[in-house]
Amino acid sequence: MLKKFDPNITLVIPVYNEGSHIIHSLKVIENEIRNVTQKYEIIIVDDGSTDNTWMEISNHLNSLPNLFIIRLSRNFGKESALVAGLEHAAGEAVIIMDADLQHPPSLIPKMINIWKEDEVGIVECVKRERGKEKLRYRLGANFFYWILKRFTGYNLKGASDYKLLDKKVLEAWKKMPEKDTFFRGMTAWLGFKKIKCEFDVSPRIDGEPKWGFTKLIKLALNAVVSFSSLPLRFVSIVGLLFFIAAIFLGIQTLYQKINGNALTGFTTVILLQLIIGSVFMISLGVFGEYLSAIYKEVKGRPRYLIENVMVSGNLTNKTETKELKRNYVEV
Ligand code: UDP
């Protein structure tokens, strides 16, 4: 049976190995959204979970009537999972949130109110205080935002992915074709009228954060490379400074030679070689970063691959869209 269903609000939730509490989280989230509207859809993107997440959700489909679940073919990372969810959102507004209840669902009605009353494009939830977390996560996060602010000029400290986007903002966002996305930065770049609403991060409901240190470093590099060309310019500036220093050193060396003191210059030569060598290395590294970013974009690979989809009760018309019909699991 295919029903026409135009949701007002779409919730997009990327999920990776959250099987132990996903149903509880969904129930809590659903309770909040139901207070505001019955016409909502929840898009879950299962980012290649290796635990029982998919099973848990399929076992509880009957009690969660407005679910649309996309299973990616492997773990593509939260950013790509978000892209998958946003590309399938049909609501007049989209709310993006985490599955571990660290983004308090109680804010959903408030966000929707702000969006309706002030006609804003984006309602951003900013963290008042980072929740209880291990020191290395806190240090990692602070370092990440510091680097980002230095290099891109965007101060994203406190920013979270917990946001509401109006449909027109979502359409604008879809016009950004990059393969390596950094959602927080992209929404900052988009502009549009924004209103902030503060929240305290609650502790994770269960499980460990899924960001390894290397994943965080990768995200930081990605963010800098895709939002700033300052590192490239930095290389040119250092190059220029060294050129000026080289002229002075050259004149000095010649002067020493004319005076018959040429041998004493050895230290300078060695130092120069070392310094120039290291500057070359750094520059090559920076070029490498940008080259690999360009390489990824040029390859033009899809940002995610769908392995399967599931829909529950009210959303069966969703399967009419795109290639999803083939994989459609009837419930
Ligand atoms: N997540 C994901 N793919 C990943 C890592 C995380 O979809 O590779 C999801 C995760 O299930 C959660 C959200 O992204 O819903 C935030 O992840 P987490 O709680 O681990 O990060 P933090 O709260 O530290 O930002």
Ligand code: MG
């Ligand atoms: Mg979390």
